[in-house]
Amino acid sequence: MSPSLASARACLSSVFGFDSFRPGQEEIIAPILAGEDVLAIMPTGAGKSLCYQLPAIIGDGLTVVVSPLIALMRDQVAQLTNYGVAAAAMNSANDSDESRRVFDLIRRRELKLLYLAPERLARPDTVDFLRRSGANRLAIDEAHCVSQWGHDFRPEYLALGEFRRGLGQVQTIAFTATADAATRADIAERLFDTTPRIFIGGFDRPNLMLAMQAKDSPRRQLLGFLKDRKGDSGIIYCSSRAGCEDLAQGLNDAGHRALVYHAGLDKKVRENNQDTFLREDGIIMVATVAFGMGIDKPDVRFVAHADLPKSIEAYYQEIGRAGRDGLAAETLTLYGLGDVRLRRQQIEDSQASDEQKRVERQKLNALLALCEAPRCRRQTLLSYFGETTQPCGHCDLCITGVLLRDGTVDAQKALSAIWRTGQRFGTEHLVNVLIGQDNDAVLRFGHDQLPTFGVGKEHSRDQWRALFRQFYAGGLISQDLSEHGGWRLTEAGGEVLRGRARIDVRTETLKAKGKSAKREK
Ligand code: ADP
Ligand code: ZN
Numbered sequence: 001m002s003p004s005l006a007s008a009r010a011c012l013s014s015v016f017g018f019d020s021f022r023p024g025q026e027e028i029i030a031p032i033l034a035g036e037d038v039l040a041i042m043p044t045g046a047g048k049s050l051c052y053q054l055p056a057i058i059g060d061g062l063t064v065v066v067s068p069l070i071a072l073m074r075d076q077v078a079q080l081t082n083y084g085v086a087a088a089a090m091n092s093a094n095d096s097d098e099s100r101r102v103f104d105l106i107r108r109r110e111l112k113l114l115y116l117a118p119e120r121l122a123r124p125d126t127v128d129f130l131r132r133s134g135a136n137r138l139a140i141d142e143a144h145c146v147s148q149w150g151h152d153f154r155p156e157y158l159a160l161g162e163f164r165r166g167l168g169q170v171q172t173i174a175f176t177a178t179a180d181a182a183t184r185a186d187i188a189e190r191l192f193d194t195t196p197r198i199f200i201g202g203f204d205r206p207n208l209m210l211a212m213q214a215k216d217s218p219r220r221q222l223l224g225f226l227k228d229r230k231g232d233s234g235i236i237y238c239s240s241r242a243g244c245e246d247l248a249q250g251l252n253d254a255g256h257r258a259l260v261y262h263a264g265l266d267k268k269v270r271e272n273n274q275d276t277f278l279r280e281d282g283i284i285m286v287a288t289v290a291f292g293m294g295i296d297k298p299d300v301r302f303v304a305h306a307d308l309p310k311s312i313e314a315y316y317q318e319i320g321r322a323g324r325d326g327l328a329a330e331t332l333t334l335y336g337l338g339d340v341r342l343r344r345q346q347i348e349d350s351q352a353s354d355e356q357k358r359v360e361r362q363k364l365n366a367l368l369a370l371c372e373a374p375r376c377r378r379q380t381l382l383s384y385f386g387e388t389t390q391p392c393g394h395c396d397l398c399i400t401g402v403l404l405r406d407g408t409v410d411a412q413k414a415l416s417a418i419w420r421t422g423q424r425f426g427t428e429h430l431v432n433v434l435i436g437q438d439n440d441a442v443l444r445f446g447h448d449q450l451p452t453f454g455v456g457k458e459h460s461r462d463q464w465r466a467l468f469r470q471f472y473a474g475g476l477i478s479q480d481l482s483e484h485g486g487w488r489l490t491e492a493g494g495e496v497l498r499g500r501a502r503i504d505v506r507t508e509t510l511k512a513k514g515k516s517a518k519r520e521k
Helices: 005-016 025-033 048-058 070-082 096-107 124-132 155-167 181-191 218-226 241-253 267-279 312-319 337-349 354-371 377-384 396-400 408-420 427-435 440-444 461-473 491-497 514-519
Strands: 038-041 062-066 087-090 113-116 135-140 171-176 197-200 212-214 233-237 258-261 284-287 300-305 329-335 404-406 477-480 486-489 504-506
Touching: 005 025, 005 048, 025 038, 025 048, 025 197, 038 181, 048 062, 048 070, 048 113, 048 135, 048 171, 062 155, 070 087, 070 113, 087 096, 096 124, 124 155, 135 155, 155 181, 171 181, 181 354, 212 354, 218 241, 218 300, 218 329, 241 258, 241 284, 258 267, 267 284, 300 312, 312 329, 312 354, 312 377, 329 354, 337 354, 337 461, 354 377, 377 396, 408 427, 408 461, 408 477, 408 486, 408 491, 427 440, 427 461, 461 477, 461 504, 486 491
Parallel strands: 038 171, 038 197, 062 113, 062 135, 087 113, 135 171, 212 329, 233 284, 233 300, 258 284, 300 329
Antiparallel strands: 404 504, 477 486
16 A cells, blocks of 8 residues: 555654655655655745655655765755655765675665666666665656757766666656746656656746846946855856856956866866855855756755856756745846857757757747736746746846837837848947948948938937847847848737837836936837
């Protein structure tokens, strides 16, 4: 007979010392106890580990937990052992004494949980041994690592399907903090033979303040964000190693304490910086996305992005490292057209299949739509994960409000400039045409003779740049990647140009010049 929820509750207090389940835990544990396959999507900090640890403790047999990080395994094994639970890890960090001890425990069927490193999955001897030793459940942590569409693909995770069949089709339960619909379907298909029960936990993290800003002068914007946060610990993500070094230098020069973390650093230095960040207060870790997975520092007070994250999932996961103690934490994400161009180029240049590139492009577009969202940012974010909510009242857009105005005439001017210059120029040249800047290139191409020349003088160069982003986010224009990133009209753009459709744009990107501010009324 399978253990009951009553025994689960008893275990919760007797072993873990908690008096109640967190939201979602009970709903996930019940079908696990009933022997079902489960895919659970719960935000970071929601308490996923307990969902596989508890059934393992009160059930028969051995639960094999696959987890991508040795440090994480070590923490969990130490914690469980501390609770008096028979748990151990099998990974490259074990010396031969430790390995022997673990093997003996498994052979004698004394172990409840075995944490297994992903690289062990592909070893037939490991699978055979575990099957013969009564392994009867497979738990997969960070399950999005199996999906090439997720943001943290681990090739070793692909061996999971084979491993599972090798164990004899054991019950499989998988956990992840981020998965949009596409990634979710991909995980379900790769890890399970039949459709598992899928749980989507509440993604809202009300204590995280969400804010995004168009990048104009990133150093100044970030220093502004950090101004009142001396003494707080935080993370700033940059897309490149050089960017990390550069920004950290700038922050240190400005009197902050910044350290760097990226894959190009010597392992010793990297570990040292990480330890310092975990141990001390008031350190800003300037890092690439190599930093953070499995980092459990509850009092990270802010996370910022100096560059656009890779996708909404990556964004959510990265900002999710702030405020895990439940106290208020701030986030700020900077986005610029250069970031977008780079991401697009990376997608086109990758070896991915056409299908995958299409998914990647969609994800990038979704992220841009979030950046330039016309309504509550939290609402927009949560709707991406399939949750509907009311406006939150404390994101940047709720606080400052987001004013929309009719941008159709501006769009027609820009679209006309794109069309008349042959759909092969980028923003800067087009803006020169619009504001009537007769520089060398404009003259050489004879663009000063176009009827569009100078029709956009009412906006500044920056305002036009922002407008191009809005038109892009609004799907009116697309970028030609084979040429020099020139803008082209999409079908929707054609409709606006011909006056058959209209578009609203955000006004707050357009407040630099008094003239247009008045027009907005
Ligand atoms: P996740 O893996 O979802 O990011 P963890 O499993 O690391 O989250 O859990 C986050 C924290 O919440 C841990 O410190 C854990 O001990 C605690 N926790 C989990 N479940 C409960 C509960 N029912 N009551 C109180 N604390 C809990
Ligand atoms: Zn809001």
